Amino acid sequence: MKKEGCGIAGIALTQGNAASPIFYALYALQHRGQESAGIAVCSGGAKGGKENEISGWKKDISLKKGMGFVYEVFSTQQLESLEGNIGIGHVRYSTMGASRVENAEPLLANYRRGKIAIAHNGNLVNALELRSELEREGRIFHSDTDTEVMAQLLAKELMRHDPIGAIKELMKCVVGSYSLVILMDNTLIGVRDPLGIKPLCLGELKDGGEGNGEGYIIASESPAIDTLGWNLIRDVRPGEVLVIKPSQGSRRSRVAENDLESHQLYRGVNSAHCVFEYVYFARSDSVLDGRLVYDVRMKMGKRLVEEQGVEADMVSPVPDSGTTFAIGYAKRSGIDYMEGFIKNRYVGRTFIMPEKASRDTAVRLKLNVVQANVEGKRIVLVDDSIVRGTTSRIIVDYLKKKGAKEVHLRIGSPPIIAPCYLGINTPTRDELLASKRTTADICEFLNADSIGYLSMEGLIDSVGIDANNLCLGCLTGKYPVEIPGEVCIARQLKLTQF
Numbered sequence: 001m002k003k004e005g006c007g008i009a010g011i012a013l014t015q016g017n018a019a020s021p022i023f024y025a026l027y028a029l030q031h032r033g034q035e036s037a038g039i040a041v042c043s044g045g046a047k048g049g050k051e052n053e054i055s056g057w058k059k060d061i062s063l064k065k066g067m068g069f070v071y072e073v074f075s076t077q078q079l080e081s082l083e084g085n086i087g088i089g090h091v092r093y094s095t096m097g098a099s100r101v102e103n104a105e106p107l108l109a110n111y112r113r114g115k116i117a118i119a120h121n122g123n124l125v126n127a128l129e130l131r132s133e134l135e136r137e138g139r140i141f142h143s144d145t146d147t148e149v150m151a152q153l154l155a156k157e158l159m160r161h162d163p164i165g166a167i168k169e170l171m172k173c174v175v176g177s178y179s180l181v182i183l184m185d186n187t188l189i190g191v192r193d194p195l196g197i198k199p200l201c202l203g204e205l206k207d208g209g210e211g212n213g214e215g216y217i218i219a220s221e222s223p224a225i226d227t228l229g230w231n232l233i234r235d236v237r238p239g240e241v242l243v244i245k246p247s248q249g250s251r252r253s254r255v256a257e258n259d260l261e262s263h264q265l266y267r268g269v270n271s272a273h274c275v276f277e278y279v280y281f282a283r284s285d286s287v288l289d290g291r292l293v294y295d296v297r298m299k300m301g302k303r304l305v306e307e308q309g310v311e312a313d314m315v316s317p318v319p320d321s322g323t324t325f326a327i328g329y330a331k332r333s334g335i336d337y338m339e340g341f342i343k344n345r346y347v348g349r350t351f352i353m354p355e356k357a358s359r360d361t362a363v364r365l366k367l368n369v370v371q372a373n374v375e376g377k378r379i380v381l382v383d384d385s386i387v388r389g390t391t392s393r394i395i396v397d398y399l400k401k402k403g404a405k406e407v408h409l410r411i412g413s414p415p416i417i418a419p420c421y422l423g424i425n426t427p428t429r430d431e432l433l434a435s436k437r438t439t440a441d442i443c444e445f446l447n448a449d450s451i452g453y454l455s456m457e458g459l460i461d462s463v464g465i466d467a468n469n470l471c472l473g474c475l476t477g478k479y480p481v482e483i484p485g486e487v488c489i490a491r492q493l494k495l496t497q498f
């Protein structure tokens with residue numbers, strides 16, 4: 001099964017087309033995936049649906065997806081052709097296996113009352129077993145994603161249960177991380193796994209004007225909501241299922257409104273929020289689980305000074321991922337903040353460069369040294385994390401070639417020693433620089449004058465979430481769910497009565 005990181009958004013409007021705000025929301029989530037994008041819409045109950053005998057409204061879902069950036073996949077015409085006041089969207093990246101449009105999401109599945117569209121951020125660790133079982137029952141798969149496993153399971157459970165009952169059954173058998181937006185039966189559904197591993201938040205549009213009425217949005221990160229000019233309400237709670245049904249309003253009042261229901265299907269004794277969202281993955285302007293990521297990264301940078309301070313002439317970030325950390329470092333240390341590199345903003349994230357380009361070319365394409373700023377200087381070079389070490393090695397060399405006197409690497413997270421199985425695309429243990437090396441070995445390998453990582457304590461204090469409620473798997477090798485061959489710190493879950 002593919003390992004992937006993704007962004008999701010679902011929108012329900014009382015009137016108007018959802019495709020266009022979903023497009024903008026996906027644009028705001030582009031950092032979460034650049035490989036493919038997709039939008040599915042359903043005409044909902046608010047306008048234009050042809051009656052059918054089951055629910056009274058036509059439930060056709062239109063889908064458009066393709067490879068590439070959001071703006072490459074959708075033209076204005078295509079967006080206009082996606083008619084419907086309720087829909088979901090997805091941006092995806094993966095580096096394992098072939099990039100195929102079949103794996104792009106949203107994915108569709110048929111069930112007895114129509115179609116389901118589903119978009120997923122996260123990673124299931126028991127997808128292969130579940131898929132084999134479903135295949136034995138005669139179900140045919142079109143992609144190699146764990147999302148399709150969930151779509152098929154849902155379709156199966158919908159034979160016996162109502163939507164909430166079916167989702168409850170689904171959540172009982174899947175293990176891993178999943179934030180989902182689902183479109184079915186004229187309804188938008190948002191699901192966050194019981195440990196709240198991947199982020200998901202809820203926002204609203206009040207009196208939208210421009211023919212949009214009112215609306216709700218469920219999205220991976222809050223900048224998707226800000227971009228639309230809507231309001232963030234709150235995070236979706238771990239184990240919570242949100243159901244949003246645009247209703248017509250009564251014939252008498254003709255006031256259309258959305259019904260929002262919350263079902264707390266599972267409640268965990270602990271959560272396991274992904275710490276890497278705070279370190280790298282989320283945007284700095286995101287509010288995740290009530291915390292502004294910018295504040296967290298500033299604190300990490302400041303804490304680095306306390307733990308790993310060094311004499312230097314300037315603090316430079318590795319842009320963009322190290323910027324907020326470096327600002328924090330400069331503020332606390334009093335050392336000048338200067339840009340050693342200028343980033344070409346038209347290049348995507350390094351990990352997603354085409355395979356043909358060498359890592360070296362890829363890094364140079366993305367980052368250029370400002371020679372006059374670095375010549376003869378002792379530089380504190382701040383980044384969020386080191387994964388394979390390829391980027392750090394190249395840029396330390398690059399700075400030295402351009403005349404930097406000393407390069408002191410300061411990293412806003414502890415060493416990454418173990419792979420992620422829960423939705424962040426990290427390589428295997430063998431490829432992780434820190435999995436088998438001491439800090440001194442790493443410093444030598446990177447040709448840096450010194451290296452200092454943030455301590456685990458420093459990280460946890462900066463995030464401000466108790467370690468029992470974080471997933472620290474990539475930093476500790478201990479995971480919040482059972483993964484064959486790995487150590488599990490069991491998180492207890494219980495099914496709430498409803």
Ligand code: AMP
Nearest residue numbers: 321351385386387388389390391392425
């Ligand atoms: P590396 O050269 O492998 O050490 O890459 C480390 C850089 O990649 C860090 O500066 C991060 O900003 C970024 N990074 C870390 N994790 C990921 C990831 N899962 N996907 C893409 N980029 C990442």
